[in-house]
Amino acid sequence: MAAHSRPASSLPIVDLEDLDLDALRTVTHEIGFFHLTGHGIDQRLTDELIATARTFFALPEAEKLTIENTHSPQFRGYTRVGGERTQGYVDWREQLDIGPERVAVDQVDPDRPWEVLHGPNLWPERVPQLRGLALEWMAQAQDAGLRLIRGWASSLGAPADFFDAAFADPDPLLKIARYPGHDGSVTGQGVGSHKDVGALTLLYPEATSTGFQVDIGTPDGGPAWLGVDPIPGHFLVNIGELLEVATGGYLRATVHRVLPPAAGTDRVSLPFFLNPGYDAELPTVPLPPELAAAAVGVGSDQHGGTLHARYGLNALKSRLRAHPNVTERYHRDLLDLPVLKG
Numbered sequence: 001m002a003a004h005s006r007p008a009s010s011l012p013i014v015d016l017e018d019l020d021l022d023a024l025r026t027v028t029h030e031i032g033f034f035h036l037t038g039h040g041i042d043q044r045l046t047d048e049l050i051a052t053a054r055t056f057f058a059l060p061e062a063e064k065l066t067i068e069n070t071h072s073p074q075f076r077g078y079t080r081v082g083g084e085r086t087q088g089y090v091d092w093r094e095q096l097d098i099g100p101e102r103v104a105v106d107q108v109d110p111d112r113p114w115e116v117l118h119g120p121n122l123w124p125e126r127v128p129q130l131r132g133l134a135l136e137w138m139a140q141a142q143d144a145g146l147r148l149i150r151g152w153a154s155s156l157g158a159p160a161d162f163f164d165a166a167f168a169d170p171d172p173l174l175k176i177a178r179y180p181g182h183d184g185s186v187t188g189q190g191v192g193s194h195k196d197v198g199a200l201t202l203l204y205p206e207a208t209s210t211g212f213q214v215d216i217g218t219p220d221g222g223p224a225w226l227g228v229d230p231i232p233g234h235f236l237v238n239i240g241e242l243l244e245v246a247t248g249g250y251l252r253a254t255v256h257r258v259l260p261p262a263a264g265t266d267r268v269s270l271p272f273f274l275n276p277g278y279d280a281e282l283p284t285v286p287l288p289p290e291l292a293a294a295a296v297g298v299g300s301d302q303h304g305g306t307l308h309a310r311y312g313l314n315a316l317k318s319r320l321r322a323h324p325n326v327t328e329r330y331h332r333d334l335l336d337l338p339v340l341k342g
């Protein structure tokens, strides 16, 4: 446990229907996390997706492993409990990773190694309704995310469409995650502390779920974990490293983690990562002087490495680290690429 732990309390609420740009900018500068309402994502669809995800996770392990990500050079499909790493330590969750349905690239351009991430999803035959539900839900989440992106651009004094070109053909990622209850004997890590690597994350946690924590930091730079309880019907939103880079650190990509739920319970969540296309680079926002004065500069990733403005590099670096089994099987050659070492 971190030295500083605080009881669960609420983050500010942002209403996307009636967006207060000053409030949006301030909360993203100061905390980097908020609850979102007015998002327009159909609650019945969300509930149905969660229920269908639970049907999938309840399948026999052997059935789920028919779509294990070890069958996907694009890191799509199912990750078994214990199959993922954050900061080198094992995470205690199982998940399905879903991206845009694309054709795999035959001849990857060595200057654009992230092309290895383009490809098809792996869908469970036994739960055929998952595909349509997940893709429809992702489309709705993407609409909400793009409205937020325009809000941030406007709130920083740039034209609302400042980032639009980078999101013309985006590469979002939906993780459907389940954290099994755990008695702490193997690990205390549901998912370890990290910043998200894309532009922004819309997270839907089930209303009763516990264990999500945000590092709001102590004045002397130490960790201070704030437990965040879900508000029914709301999403939790945070920005990722790309928006931190694009604003010289004015907007904050904040470290967060999930603790395993108590033994005998579990937690299902839908983190949706809205990202530009892999090839795209987010343009740097020319901040007005009063905001530029408060920009702290860009931090490093959780390994002390460089944050990249080009999403493909950030994404590939994080996928290679998080899923060593897929990396080992298909992408050993990429580990030697100088651009991915930093």
Ligand SMILES: O=C(O)CCC(=O)C(=O)O
Pocket (backbone or CB within 6 Å): 175, 177, 191, 196, 203, 205, 212, 256, 257, 258, 269, 270, 271
């Ligand atoms: O499942 C959650 O609640 C959060 C997961 C998360 O932070 C992530 O996958 O990046």
Ligand SMILES: [Fe+2]
Pocket (backbone or CB within 6 Å): 194, 195, 196, 201, 256
């Ligand atoms: Fe995250």
